[in-house]
Amino acid sequence: MTHKGDFGEYGGTYVPETLIPALNELEKAYQAIAFSDDFQTKFRYYLRHYVGRQTPLYFAERMSAECGLKIYLKREDLNHTGAHKINNSLGQVLLAKQMGKTRIIAETGAGQHGVATATVCALLDMPCVVYMGAEDVERQSLNVYRMKTMGATVVPVESGSRTLVDATSAAIRDWMQTVEHTHYVIGSVVGPHPYPQMVRDFQSVIGEETKAQALEQLGSLPNYLVACVGGGSNAMGLFYPFLEDDVSFIAVEAAGEGESSDRHSLSLAKGTPGVLHGSKSSLLQSSQGHISMAHSVSAGLDYPGVGPELSFLRDEHKLILGSATDDEAISAMKWVARTEGIIPALETAHAFAYLKKQLDLSKGASVIVNCSGRGDKDMGTLMSYEH
Numbered sequence: 081m082t083h084k085g086d087f088g089e090y091g092g093t094y095v096p097e098t099l100i101p102a103l104n105e106l107e108k109a110y111q112a113i114a115f116s117d118d119f120q121t122k123f124r125y126y127l128r129h130y131v132g133r134q135t136p137l138y139f140a141e142r143m144s145a146e147c148g149l150k151i152y153l154k155r156e157d158l159n160h161t162g163a164h165k166i167n168n169s170l171g172q173v174l175l176a177k178q179m180g181k182t183r184i185i186a187e188t189g190a191g192q193h194g195v196a197t198a199t200v201c202a203l204l205d206m207p208c209v210v211y212m213g214a215e216d217v218e219r220q221s222l223n224v225y226r227m228k229t230m231g232a233t234v235v236p237v238e239s240g241s242r243t244l245v246d247a248t249s250a251a252i253r254d255w256m257q258t259v260e261h262t263h264y265v266i267g268s269v270v271g272p273h274p275y276p277q278m279v280r281d282f283q284s285v286i287g288e289e290t291k292a293q294a295l296e297q298l299g300s301l302p303n304y305l306v307a308c309v310g311g312g313s314n315a316m317g318l319f320y321p322f323l324e325d326d327v328s329f330i331a332v333e334a335a336g337e338g339e340s341s342d343r344h345s346l347s348l349a350k351g352t353p354g355v356l357h358g359s360k361s362s363l364l365q366s367s368q369g370h371i372s373m374a375h376s377v378s379a380g381l382d383y384p385g386v387g388p389e390l391s392f393l394r395d396e397h398k399l400i401l402g403s404a405t406d407d408e409a410i411s412a413m414k415w416v417a418r419t420e421g422i423i424p425a426l427e428t429a430h431a432f433a434y435l436k437k438q439l440d441l442s443k444g445a446s447v448i449v450n451c452s453g454r455g456d457k458d459m460g461t462l463m464s465y466e467h
């Protein structure tokens with residue numbers, strides 16, 4: 081038997097009883113509003129005129145020559161705020177407004193999702209509270225200041241490991257008390273139903289554009305789509321419109337200090353089924369079910385879980401799993417910068433590192449890489465890595 085929001089054995093709604101009415105309301109509103117012409121017209125309007133879509137599909141000439149492949153970059157790094165995350169924040173805040181909600185909360189790790197959400201809240205005049213682990217507040221002071229500049233309140237969370245996992249728990253606690261008037265913007269294809277589906281749908285603008293651009297520029301669909309995977313929203317956004325097509329999907333995770341170390345974020349490659357943040361998925365956990373600490377040099381990939389739909393696609397053998405270590409990602413970042421004059425985000429650099437290794441890819445194949453974000457935010461990390 082399948083339940084609402086299930087992807088095979090994954091997904092579902094594992095939340096405290098008090099949140100069930102809010103999730104039901106959200107699911108109903110999502111189905112009724114998000115597909116209406118009125119909502120879509122507004123969403124597309126802001127995507128075009130505010131976010132700056134559509135983003136180019138760029139043929140990376142020098143990289144292609146070096147790799148013996150036809151490599152195209154989907155330039156999500158050119159979006160306003162520098163990554164794909166704003167597609168989802170915009171969709172969710174527009175939806176919350178139409179639902180009559182008057183307050184937005186979000187959690188953030190490195191701060192990128194917080195910045196995207198604070199940005200859209202400024203645009204649409206919604207009060208915004210962002211929960212962030214106290215450790216992350218210290219490490220990501222620039223993003224904290226960005227959010228504050230745009231009028232958001234940033235709440236440092238002092239409990240537990242003082243990072244994203246604790247910020248998420250704090251946001252859930254807030255929401256349990258404020259559901260009537262507050263919408264919780266989750267930043268990836270994770271969380272209880274309907275979030276994984278809703279975030280995927282808002283991010284699918286990436287794959288929809290890519291498909292039309294590929295047909296126009298390559299004259300055919302590509303052989304491969306490549307994306308880095310943290311929670312999985314840029315990957316699902318790119319892959320989803322191609323699910324019925326003869327295209328291979330490559331999901332690249334962060335191998336951190338190495339596959340055989342304990343310090344990585346390989347929740348698809350090495351995870352086991354379990355429940356985290358409201359849904360069942362493939363997780364990094366001990367045999368007793370304690371969630372493990374994930375590690376990656378890139379904060380956006382440093383999460384012990386992954387979206388339920390990606391776990392499902394993995395089990396269905398629809399994904400090629402790739403990975404890149406911290407060192408490989410850093411070196412790929414410099415490679416892309418010097419070869420194409422594009423500094424990718426460290427997250428994105430993992431996808432490029434995979435290309436550089438040339439695994440699984442036949443010569444001459446056409447490959448589209450989701451260039452999920454730009455690397456300006458990572459210059460500090462790059463500098464400290466080299467010293």
Ligand SMILES: *Cc1c(COP(=O)(O)O)cnc(C)c1O
Pocket residue numbers: 163164165192267268269308309310311312313314315380381425427428452453454
């Ligand atoms: C947050 C982030 C990611 C990881 O999140 P997904 O949900 O897996 O897409 C990847 N790239 C960039 C640039 C990010 O900001």
